Amino acid sequence: MKIGVYTNYNKDPHGMIAKRFCxxxxxxxxxxxxxxGDGGSDASRDLAKAxxxxxxxxxxxxxxxxxxxxxxxxxxxxPILGVNLGRIGFLSEASKDELEKVVDALISGGCTVERRxxxxxxxxxxxxxxxxxxxxxxxxxxxxxxxxxSVNGHHADSVRGDGVIVxxxxxxxxxxxxxxxxxxxxxxxxxxxxxxxxxxxxxxxxVVNSDSRIKxxxxxxxxxxxxxxxxxxxxDGNCAIDIARSPKxxxxxxxxxxxxxxxxxxxxxxxGE
Numbered sequence: 505m506k507i508g509v510y511t512n513y514n515k516d517p518h519g520m521i522a523k524r525f526c527x528x529x530x531x532x533x534x535x536x537x538x539x540x541g542d543g544g545s546d547a548s549r550d551l552a553k554a555x556x557x558x559x560x561x562x563x564x565x566x567x568x569x570x571x572x573x574x575x576x577x578x579x580x581x582x583p584i585l586g587v588n589l590g591r592i593g594f595l596s597e598a599s600k601d602e603l604e605k606v607v608d609a610l611i612s613g614g615c616t617v618e619r620r621x622x623x624x625x626x627x628x629x630x631x632x633x634x635x636x637x638x639x640x641x642x643x644x645x646x647x648x649x650x651x652x653x654s655v656n657g658h659h660a661d662s663v664r665g666d667g668v669i670v671x672x673x674x675x676x677x678x679x680x681x682x683x684x685x686x687x688x689x690x691x692x693x694x695x696x697x698x699x700x701x702x703x704x705x706x707x708x709x710x711v712v713n714s715d716s717r718i719k720x721x722x723x724x725x726x727x728x729x730x731x732x733x734x735x736x737x738x739x740d741g742n743c744a745i746d747i748a749r750s751p752k753x754x755x756x757x758x759x760x761x762x763x764x765x766x767x768x769x770x771x772x773x774x775x776g777e
Contacts, residue, residue, distance in 0.1 A: 506535040507610065508558030508582075510551065510573055512543030512565030515589035522564045525587075525603045532611060543569035545734040548576035557582070560610060560757065564600075566590015571732040574622075575633045578752045583617050585610070585757040592771050594677055597760055605759075615759035620674045620690060621714050622750040625729060627738065634731035635754050636675030638747055641667025641700060643726040643737070651722040653697060655712050665702035670695055670718055670747050674754075677768070685709045690764055695749075718747040 507529060511522035519540050529536045537558050541550050543565045551557055551573060563573050564587045577584050585606060586596030593599075598606050609615040625632045632638070642649050651668045653660045671680040673688035676696055681687060685698040686709060697718065698709040712718070723742040728735055762770075 505560070505610070506537060506558040508537045508539065508551075508561040510539045510541070510547070510557075510561060510563045510565075510569075512563075512569045512589065513540050514542055515565045515569070521587075521589065521600050521603075525562065525564075525606070528603055528607050532607060534607075534611065543572060545572055547572035548574075551576045560585065562587060562606065562610075564589055567592055567595050568733065570595040571635055572734075574635050574754045578622055578633065578635075578750070578754045581752070581755065583755040583757045585615075594767065594771055595674075595756070597756070597758055609759035610757075615757050618690070618756045618758050619753040620756060621672050621693065621695075622752065622754055623670060623672060623695070623731075624748055624750040625731060626746040626748075627729065627736070628744070630736075632729065632731045632734075632736060633750055633752075634675075635672065636678045636732050637669050637671040637680060638745070639667055639669050639679065639700070639730040640720045640722065640745055641728065641730070642724060643728045647725065648703060649722055649724045649727065651720050653710075654719045654721075655697075655710075655716050657717075657719075660697070660710060661707065663699045663702055663707060664704065665707075666700040668720055669698040669700060670720075671698065672696075672714075677772070680709070683709075686711065687768065714749050716748075720745045720747065 511519050526536045562585045570586050587598050588596035623634045625638045650664045669680050673690050673692045676688040680698045693714040699707045721744045725740050727738040
């Protein structure tokens with residue numbers, strides 16, 4: 505087995521924690537590939553340039569780091585184990601104090617792989633993956649846009665507001681939650697269509713099957729698409745975005761006993777403090 509190690513040097517200065525982890529692996533006779541970066545939107549591209557990083561990737565950072573490496577890992581079917589160095593760590597499985605436990609789980613096989621659905625947005629010129637959410641809106645908070653939403657070819661609503669979020673079950677605890685969206689357990693095969701600051705008295709989030717094909721159509725100035733925080737400018741004029749489940753799932757390694765519901769209480773309670 506070869507284990508790839510990626511660390512966000514903004515969270516792990518000089519890579520000290522990740523290098524300590526690599527040292528533990530070396531003592532156990534496990535081959536290790538070490539990579540580092542700022543955990544930003546170029547993380548997947550940097551890993552792709554590195555070639556085959558390993559059979560598993562252990563990522564040191566926060567949820568942002570996980571979101572930015574998951575695209576490469578999903579496309580190459582590489583499971584990820586997150587070591588949380590951030591604040592919330594919803595996607596992580598271990599803390600920096602559990603490095604020995606992580607190595608034990610990986611070597612002994614005492615862990616499972618959890619699949620998480622991802623989104624694929626087709627802009628007509630490129631296809632964009634996201635684990636949490638795809639957001640369509642304007643590049644200015646002071647400008648309102650109108651977005652027509654259809655599901656499987658049927659008109660679902662017209663949203664006038666700051667934008668529309670399409671979120672996975674994983675992303676239901678992220679941006680969509682801040683817009684009063686529902687929380688979905690990760691094993692629920694559904695997506696959420698939610699509005700950002702709708703100028704309406706009636707709009708409520710819509711939950712659709714994850715096999716659904718969602719289309720967002722809008723026109724206006726300075727439209728942009730955001731995928732897990734990565735921004736893609738769409739320019740002025742009409743645009744149509746087709747969103748569906750990606751054929752590739754994100755794969756996360758789990759060995760802890762903390763359930764999703766326990767995480768929900770502990771992480772969101774902390775978030776709210």
